[in-house]
Amino acid sequence: MRASSVEQIIIETLSKEHAHLTSQQVFEIIRKRLPAVNQSTVYRALTRLVDSGKVSVSDMGTKAVVYELLTDGLHHHLVCQKCRQIMTIGHEEVEDFFGDLQLKNHFQIVTNHLILFGICENCQVGTNTNTEEM
Amino acid sequence: MRASSVEQIIIETLSKEHAHLTSQQVFEIIRKRLPAVNQSTVYRALTRLVDSGKVSVSDMGTKAVVYELLTDGLHHHLVCQKCRQIMTIGHEEVEDFFGDLQLKNHFQIVTNHLILFGICENCQVGTNTNTEEM
DNA sequence: ATTGCATTTGCAACTATTTGCATTATAATG
DNA sequence: CATTATAATGCAAATAGTTGCAAATGCAAT
Structure with a gap:
């Protein structure tokens, strides 16, 4: 897997926020640093991070699933x-x-x-x- | 909770099929008996059945969640x-x-x-x- | 049967997520 | 450095699922 800038920013973001964030929230935060980023890119980067075990995805019973860093x-x-x-x-x-x-x-x-x-x-x-x- | 016709048909359907069905599959099967039924009605009936513990909903890692009867x-x-x-x-x-x-x-x-x-x-x-x- | 009330439904709009395909970026190799 | 392979991205379209609101329906008490 290549070092993706979006993945890096997602990790930094989740690390800073230290909370359960929806893909929308991740998207909004990332846009501040990469204004042209596409939402499907964020979805795909999140999927890769989940597959590689760095991030967890959970359905908390809200309408959108939430993501969380799994470092600590x-x-x-x-x-x-x-x-x-x-x-x-x-x-x-x-x-x-x-x-x-x-x-x-x-x-x-x-x-x-x-x-x-x-x-x-x-x-x-x-x-x-x-x-x-x- | 009132006896909803759609709920009854969903229960009969899940009981007969005895499998994990997506909401789309449930919708298709119900349409054969209630051709005019709306998809959101099916979603809402499924939600009620899940809330009342009669049906389980699971994300099996596929793109759509699946429903299953919890009787047996x-x-x-x-x-x-x-x-x-x-x-x-x-x-x-x-x-x-x-x-x-x-x-x-x-x-x-x-x-x-x-x-x-x-x-x-x-x-x-x-x-x-x-x-x-x- | 009629009224009153709560639940269910249809509809349309909206949000969430996925996917195909063409393009771009990065890494690997010669 | 040029070439090739692979992975990431953007875009648009498609699929999933949710919600507000008004209309219809079922139930219970007249």
Whole structure:
């Protein structure tokens, strides 16, 4: 794979923002530095970065998927379907499960960013105000 | 939730087909019985069915997500990124992991259909012919 | 049957994502 | 340095999926 300028800028961008960004947000930020860049170029660069394991892509239940840099250790997320809160959990909470599955099914897991939907502690009691359903 | 005719037909369709269908496939099949039905109606009915837990929606790594009826027991899938083979695993292989996470994070998991990507046994050795990359 | 209300539907517009193809840029090789 | 191969990009068109709004429908209580 060639060193693509767009890929580099995406990595720098995701590294700086340190958050989950949609392809649109990535596109907007990149345009400030490369005004002529095409949106499909951004999509394709993001796809390459995901394929090479540098970036994760997740459907958080919003209408657009989000991208995140995977440099500082693997992690996963729990997403509350009521209040939309996103909790981050470390890979150590997932490691053993993955290991078991790999052994039992002779399958080498590549997935590196798990998104699990559910109801957070706060929303499990009936008293929360933020009841925006999914 | 009211008994929607489209929802009923979707359930019958998914029940008969017993497979992962894209929204387009569901749409085509439903059109045979309700020729005037609109595609957005199908999307919305599918969304309602997913929200109510009757149907699962999964991104299998193809360009369109797929839907599956969840009547006969929970299950999950391992998808090979090389040969695209889909393996099905029972919920019992996932149960303990989910239970642990729920306890540790005080989070009630709703996700009922896990998709994990990786490399199947066959494709782990270098000798397979079907090397269509993701 | 009629009314009132909430849900579902159709439609059209809009956002999100993918893809084919021609062109350009970079790297590799002679 | 010139040539060739490969990967990246732009553009436009196509496919996926979402949403606002108004109209239609189903359900429940008269």
